[in-house]
Amino acid sequence: MKRTSFARDSCPVARAVDVVGDWWSLLIVRDAFGGNRRFGEFEKNLGVAKNILADRLRKLVAAGVLEQVSSADGGAHKEYGLTERGRGLLPVVVALGQWAACPEAGFALVDRKKGKPARLEFRSEDGRLLGPDDVRLVRAGGFDAANPPAIR
Amino acid sequence: MKRTSFARDSCPVARAVDVVGDWWSLLIVRDAFGGNRRFGEFEKNLGVAKNILADRLRKLVAAGVLEQVSSADGGAHKEYGLTERGRGLLPVVVALGQWAACPEAGFALVDRKKGKPARLEFRSEDGRLLGPDDVRLVRAGGFDAANPPAIR
Numbered sequence: 331m332k333r334t335s336f337a338r339d340s341c342p343v344a345r346a347v348d349v350v351g352d353w354w355s356l357l358i359v360r361d362a363f364g365g366n367r368r369f370g371e372f373e374k375n376l377g378v379a380k381n382i383l384a385d386r387l388r389k390l391v392a393a394g395v396l397e398q399v400s401s402a403d404g405g406a407h408k409e410y411g412l413t414e415r416g417r418g419l420l421p422v423v424v425a426l427g428q429w430a431a432c433p434e435a436g437f438a439l440v441d442r443k444k445g446k447p448a449r450l451e452f453r454s455e456d457g458r459l460l461g462p463d464d465v466r467l468v469r470a471g472g473f474d475a476a477n478p479p480a481i482r
Numbered sequence: 483m484k485r486t487s488f489a490r491d492s493c494p495v496a497r498a499v500d501v502v503g504d505w506w507s508l509l510i511v512r513d514a515f516g517g518n519r520r521f522g523e524f525e526k527n528l529g530v531a532k533n534i535l536a537d538r539l540r541k542l543v544a545a546g547v548l549e550q551v552s553s554a555d556g557g558a559h560k561e562y563g564l565t566e567r568g569r570g571l572l573p574v575v576v577a578l579g580q581w582a583a584c585p586e587a588g589f590a591l592v593d594r595k596k597g598k599p600a601r602l603e604f605r606s607e608d609g610r611l612l613g614p615d616d617v618r619l620v621r622a623g624g625f626d627a628a629n630p631p632a633i634r
Contacts, residue, residue, distance in 0.1 A: 353505065377627055416507060418581050420614050421602060425573040438620045441606040449618045451605050454593040459609075462572050465600045467515055470592045 354378060355386050359395065359416060367402070367409035389441050395419065424450045507538050511547065512575050514540060519554070519561035525564065576602045623627060 357376055366372050373383055387410060390396040395416040397409045412419075424439055428450060443447045451462040509528055518524050525535055541560060542548040547568035550560045564571075576591055580602060593600045604612040 346542050417614055420617070421604070422574065422581060423575040424604075424619075425577040425602070429570050439604070439617050440620050441612060443612050444606065446607045448604055448606050448612055450577070451603060452573070452576075452591070452600055453603050453605070454600050455598045456598065457609075457611075460593060460600055462569055464594050465572070465591050466594050467576075469591050477631060481552075482557075 332449045352381060355390055356419075356422070356426075358383075358386055358390060359412070359419050362396065362410065362416065363386075363420060363423060367411060368407070371408075372410075374428070421450055500540060507542055508571075508574070508578075509603060510535075510538055510542060510543055511571050513563070514548065514562065514564045514568065515575060519563060520559070521562075524562075542568070593625075 337472065341420075354376070361372055361375055362404070366375060369387070372378070372387070375378060376383070378386075387396065391398060391410075393415075394413055396410045397413050399411045401407050401409055427439075438470075439448045440446060450476055452462065452465050454460055506528070509530075510524055511526055516527075518527060521539070523533065524530070525532060526538070528535070530538075539548065543550060543562075545567075546565055549565050550561045550626060551563045553559050553561055564623055579591075591602065592601045604614065604617050606612055
């Protein structure tokens with residue numbers, strides 16, 4: 331039987347999942363984009379148990395998504411900031427947000443320079459806007475996810 | 483103390499997490515984009531325990547992400563297909579893939595019409611390409627995630 335999906339060890343999504351770990355981790359990253367830096371802020375906003383939060387923060391630091399930095403006010407406690415790798419997760423957070431958005435209770439993505447709305451969009455090589463049905467996933471090596479080989 | 487993050491009940495990311503459930507669910511969705519339709523295919527490709535897989539498939543159907551459809555070959559068994567809502571998760575899968583991509587082992591997103599590479603990108607209202615540092619999240623209601631209010 332031919333494989334009709336991405337192998338677990340080579341699929342970037344599976345690899346990303348390995349790094350980010352679980353949904354708590356992604357919610358921590360989301361809150362870091364929201365300006366949270368302190369353990370107590372994450373705990374309060376997420377309503378997560380201290381031991382789970384400590385574990386996920388440790389893993390996110392180990393994965394290079396967050397880094398511990400000195401307190402912005404010069405205090406003795408440590409704070410958590412997004413690394414460059416961590417900031418690269420913004421499209422993931424935005425994609426989830428756009429998927430689930432409800433008009434009255436969401437967040438908006440804005441163009442920092444102009445203060446106008448921005449979007450996360452599929453675009454062709456030459457810049458054309460593409461809808462979800464205009465694109466397909468092709469496995470490196472030629473596997474075409476939208477037209478999988480016969481499986482029987 | 484002012485909130486410095488999105489409230490759990492109103493943030494679209496948290497709501498999305500509630501629907502999709504956990505990472506296993508997202509990997510199931512990824513494999514559905516990859517052409518998987520049968521219980522045994524998901525089980526084989528993900529290496530997930532039957533009871534976990536059955537639970538996650540049930541939840542994804544309940545959430546309207548997957549639907550049970552008759553077998554394509556007319557057999558008695560049921561298959562699982564992405565609903566329109568489920569197909570809307572493609573940007574999430576692609577965003578995770580782009581974040582974690584490694585040159586030799588990833589998948590590529592292609593423009594279905596031309597067969598050329600496509601990308602998931604931030605764009606301004608007037609179509610300019612924006613980098614991750616060119617955008618910010620603004621909470622509906624005026625909360626600016628990139629410039630949070632003082633928290634003390």
